Amino acid sequence: MGGPRHRFWDRMTLTGFLLGGWALATSPPTRRLRPGWREVVVGFLTAGLLYGLFRLGDGLASRLLARGNEEIAAIYALGRLRPRWELALRIGGVIGPSEELFWRGQVQSALMERLGRVPGTVLTILAYALVHLPSRNRTLVLAAAAAGTFWGVLYAVGVPLGALVVSHVAWDLWIFLVAPTREVEP
Numbered sequence: 001m002g003g004p005r006h007r008f009w010d011r012m013t014l015t016g017f018l019l020g021g022w023a024l025a026t027s028p029p030t031r032r033l034r035p036g037w038r039e040v041v042v043g044f045l046t047a048g049l050l051y052g053l054f055r056l057g058d059g060l061a062s063r064l065l066a067r068g069n070e071e072i073a074a075i076y077a078l079g080r081l082r083p084r085w086e087l088a089l090r091i092g093g094v095i096g097p098s099e100e101l102f103w104r105g106q107v108q109s110a111l112m113e114r115l116g117r118v119p120g121t122v123l124t125i126l127a128y129a130l131v132h133l134p135s136r137n138r139t140l141v142l143a144a145a146a147a148g149t150f151w152g153v154l155y156a157v158g159v160p161l162g163a164l165v166v167s168h169v170a171w172d173l174w175i176f177l178v179a180p181t182r183e184v185e186p
Helices: 005-026 037-064 068-080 084-115 117-130 138-156 161-178
Strands: none
16 A cells, blocks of 8 residues: 555556466476366355454444544545456456465465474465555454465465465455455445
8 A cells, every 4th residue: 555546556567467476387286276166166165254253343443443443444545446346357367366376375385384384384374464564454464364364374274376366366356356354335
């Protein structure tokens, strides 16, 4: 969310192309990605579970964080910067898949191989949360830590990368475009 607000989706899409492309070019787990029907089912089920957790967390963030309501509203306001169909294409076609390819398929995979399953997962979760610090939105950083923990732990226990790509895309589209955790002003 740092940088000019009106360029947010352009920055996210470019970053997705770069990081997702790099992961595809350099990481064996990403090149082996061939999601089948089981990964699609697991992806949708885990996306639904994460969405439920975020519904609960939205209320907590609003009460526990001084600027929680304002910060959540700022995140959802980004959805009004572009037409919904365009956001669906950007999120579903580039941003969501690229985040999983990079963070789980590239970063977490390499760190788990080098440092072990638990340390590699913990470091990936921390990095995923910390890259959101430039947004200066504490609620977003905590949300990234929660989602990163969810997907990171699933990957660490053996959930296939393809299922996590489906999960991330389904969750992003659902929480941002279909059923936000709160009313979004038109």
